[in-house]
């Protein structure tokens with residue numbers, strides 16, 4: 001009996017849609033704080049990492065479960081565009097900081113590059129102007145962010161991760177919902193990216209811990225392993241000459 005229940009659980013999990021999201025943006029705009037806020041409802045003020053982090057969690061959106069993988073893309077390598085996560089992702093969240101004009105410029109370049117890279121299969125994008133609580137330091141007007149979003153067909157919101165804007169949740173939920181609809185129109189997932197290699201971060205050696213209360217995990221991405229199978233497949237699909 002236990003075996004049957006276990007088997008059913010495994011089948012349910014296997015049938016669950018899986019959505020992958022890449023969170024990108026200039027350094028210090030609040031990508032990590034945003035990701036942790038959305039997945040755990042908590043705010044982590046100081047957060048340093050020199051590698052991409054992958055969060056996995058099962059969420060319930062519109063009353064049905066969805067397996068979500070969010071990669072918080074490290075901006076430590078500023079000179080290099082994060083190509084692999086973009087090939088890997090089903091959707092992208094681009095973050096800038098309303099107190100930094102440079103971060104908007106960077107976000108603009110990122111959005112353009114995502115469009116280029118995924119030109120044969122555009123992915124939904126969400127543009128977020130973070131740190132809206134710092135109005136007195138504002139360098140980017142709301143209309144600038146909105147215009148950029150309209151130009152590129154993204155959803156757009158100004159938010160404050162620190163102040164826990166409710167828009168964070170509605171924006172992510174909407175994006176996930178959109179991705180799930182896209183996935184359900186595809187016949188089958190052509191490949192699996194369960195090839196996640198990494199080290200579970202414990203309390204003692206990292207800033208982030210597994211959120212067991214919500215069944216979430218976070219792993220350090222060993223980039224080549226994380227993205228390899230899916231990136232290769234995408235590249236084979238979309239650009240015949242590309243290779244890793």
Ligand SMILES: Nc1nc2c(ncn2[C@@H]2O[C@H](COP(=O)(O)OP(=O)(O)OP(=O)(O)O)[C@@H](O)[C@H]2O)c(=O)[nH]1
Pocket residue numbers: 025026027028029030031032033034044045046047048049073074075076130131132133134159160161162163
């Ligand atoms: N005032 C304010 N500060 C914020 C907000 N969100 C994040 N921060 C702060 O901004 C700083 C950077 O946040 P992170 O989440 O580390 O930013 P990041 O984009 O992941 O940075 P990198 O890891 O360098 O790429 C931290 O000191 C956060 O506490 C916000 O909404 N308002």
